[in-house]
Amino acid sequence: MIDLIDVSKSYGQGLPAVNHANLHVDKGEFVFIVGSSGSGKSTLIKLLLKELDSTSGTTIVSGEKLEGMKHRRVAKYRRKLGVVFQDFRLLKDRDVYENVAFAQRVVNRPTRVIRKRVPEVLQEVGLAGKYKAYPDELSGGEQQRVALARAIVNRPDILLADEPTGNLDPKTSEEIMKLLEEINERGTTVLVVTHNKEIVNSMKKRVLTMHNGVIISDEKEGEYYEA
Numbered sequence: 001m002i003d004l005i006d007v008s009k010s011y012g013q014g015l016p017a018v019n020h021a022n023l024h025v026d027k028g029e030f031v032f033i034v035g036s037s038g039s040g041k042s043t044l045i046k047l048l049l050k051e052l053d054s055t056s057g058t059t060i061v062s063g064e065k066l067e068g069m070k071h072r073r074v075a076k077y078r079r080k081l082g083v084v085f086q087d088f089r090l091l092k093d094r095d096v097y098e099n100v101a102f103a104q105r106v107v108n109r110p111t112r113v114i115r116k117r118v119p120e121v122l123q124e125v126g127l128a129g130k131y132k133a134y135p136d137e138l139s140g141g142e143q144q145r146v147a148l149a150r151a152i153v154n155r156p157d158i159l160l161a162d163e164p165t166g167n168l169d170p171k172t173s174e175e176i177m178k179l180l181e182e183i184n185e186r187g188t189t190v191l192v193v194t195h196n197k198e199i200v201n202s203m204k205k206r207v208l209t210m211h212n213g214v215i216i217s218d219e220k221e222g223e224y225y226e227a
């Protein structure tokens, strides 16, 4: 599903933010990406999203090579990915239903599909009763659930989560991670960047550790490792 072959990304002078990374992720895997601040985790996510171009190496995601991808192909490629961030990034002037439906409208899904799919996905994230609420009427955990619903509404191959629990309390963080696990169990490949040591240690998933741009460890049922 994801292959990085000797991928580096430099922003300019100095050490590359991602330095000769090699990585293979199979379809259906759940992977935590951990590492100290500035170790290159977000840069790796941005490379996968094709928000950044690698400086060297080859990146293949969901059967598509990212290096040399034509500009007009990028939007279509991104439809294969769902993404959530620490700060939720919801549309403040739209209710929950519209925040999720919007992601379907931009890919021209017919209204009858949207009407069926949005309630379904809100149910999946545990927000069935909140579809008329606006983001600022929701707790942080609920806002992240909306963001997750929006991210998976078009059934992406891969879900990328960049510090999805960074703004949440421990209990809510655990609930959001459980939800990511459920999404993964339904078949989506999930990559989660996190600083949440307790959760990483309790979930027994694959753990990639980055340090100064290098993937320094990759363990099957890994633990949070501080370099």
Ligand SMILES: Nc1ncnc2c1ncn2[C@@H]1O[C@H](COP(=O)(O)OP(=O)(O)OP(=O)(O)O)[C@@H](O)[C@H]1O
Pocket: 011, 017, 035, 036, 037, 038, 039, 040, 041, 042, 043, 044
């Ligand atoms: N736009 C940019 N221009 C120049 N350097 C950058 C840019 N973005 C990131 N960097 C540098 O690249 C390195 C990796 O940054 P990155 O944001 O990927 O780390 P991170 O592991 O996600 O950190 P954090 O946990 O703090 O989010 C850092 O040294 C950072 O200063």
